[in-house]
Amino acid sequence: MHSTLPPPEIAFNVALRQYIIAFCIYHTSFIYTIYIILPERVRRLAPRLYRVFSRHHRDHTSASALSAEEASAAVAEMQETASGHQVQFQMVDAITLPKVRNLNSVLFPVRYSGAFYKGLLHPGQFSQLAQYNNISVGTIACRSQPLGFADCSFTTMFDYNSPVPDKFELYMMTLGVLAPYRRLGIGRLFLQNAVEFAFRDQNIVRIVLHVQIDNDDALRFYHKHGFSTLRIVPHYYKNIEPSDAYLLEYRLR
Numbered sequence: 001m002h003s004t005l006p007p008p009e010i011a012f013n014v015a016l017r018q019y020i021i022a023f024c025i026y027h028t029s030f031i032y033t034i035y036i037i038l039p040e041r042v043r044r045l046a047p048r049l050y051r052v053f054s055r056h057h058r059d060h061t062s063a064s065a066l067s068a069e070e071a072s073a074a075v076a077e078m079q080e081t082a083s084g085h086q087v088q089f090q091m092v093d094a095i096t097l098p099k100v101r102n103l104n105s106v107l108f109p110v111r112y113s114g115a116f117y118k119g120l121l122h123p124g125q126f127s128q129l130a131q132y133n134n135i136s137v138g139t140i141a142c143r144s145q146p147l148g149f150a151d152c153s154f155t156t157m158f159d160y161n162s163p164v165p166d167k168f169e170l171y172m173m174t175l176g177v178l179a180p181y182r183r184l185g186i187g188r189l190f191l192q193n194a195v196e197f198a199f200r201d202q203n204i205v206r207i208v209l210h211v212q213i214d215n216d217d218a219l220r221f222y223h224k225h226g227f228s229t230l231r232i233v234p235h236y237y238k239n240i241e242p243s244d245a246y247l248l249e250y251r252l253r
């Protein structure tokens with residue numbers, strides 16, 4: 001058999017060309033991997049990385065929440081009722097908020113929204129939790145709002161971003177004590193604390209609240225503590241019967 005080999009310089013050129021092509025293919029795929037595939041992988045990995053990061057972030061948050069718990073424990077104050085019971089009162093914060101939610105669900109026929117609970121943590125509001133023998137037994141929630149707002153017939157959520165007027169009222173949204181712990185003087189202390197809070201602000205001129213017209217216990221309690229009935233608000237409550245409410249007022253100044 002007779003074979004024809006190319007001359008050495010042509011064979012060298014062919015080999016060189018093949019090497020260059022292989023080199024280019026290899027490096028193109030390398031470059032492709034680095035610039036196209038890898039970022040895609042990173043992009044896909046990103047949510048996982050984000051979750052890992054946010055878990056890490058949450059750990060830090062709960063670490064700071066822990067110090068908030070310590071802080072709220074620090075502001076918790078022991079008060080004695082007229083009947084000699086030691087009750088701890090503390091301002092509601094993110095830690096104690098779930099306890100307030102639980103209490104409200106058994107104390108009131110009204111279901112409060114997430115916006116309501118978010119509002120309790122808003123600066124300048126007055127919300128407390130009472131603990132008796134380490135049991136959460138009662139809660140109060142008040143918000144400061146422009147004077148006369150409670151007299152309006154509408155019952156929209158208060159807009160915290162509205163322009164600042166010069167006179168305010170403290171609107172008591174909720175006050176309740178679990179049934180077995182009533183008549184121990186806890187409600188009276190809650191009221192006392194709310195009145196002290198309102199008095200400290202020169203611009204708050206009264207405390208107001210709505211109470212269902214058939215809530216005789218609460219009416220007796222409020223009248224006993226200096227509240228007077230302003231008027232009946234027909235159909236104040238949306239989903240409960242009776243739907244009418246009394247509007248009560250306690251003048252501070």
Ligand code: ACO
Nearest residue numbers: 174175176177182183184185186187188209217218220221
């Ligand atoms: N009947 C008559 N007088 C009463 C009554 C009652 N049922 N409850 C309280 N009082 C009067 C008494 O004079 C009492 O003093 P005394 O026990 O020495 O006689 C005084 O008020 C102080 O009572 P406290 O023991 O401080 O009040 P308590 O801790 O029981 O809380 C409250 C009163 C909050 C009204 C309670 O009954 C309760 O939680 N009710 C259910 C929830 C509710 O209806 N809340 C009010 C809704 S309106 C709103 O939230 C704004």
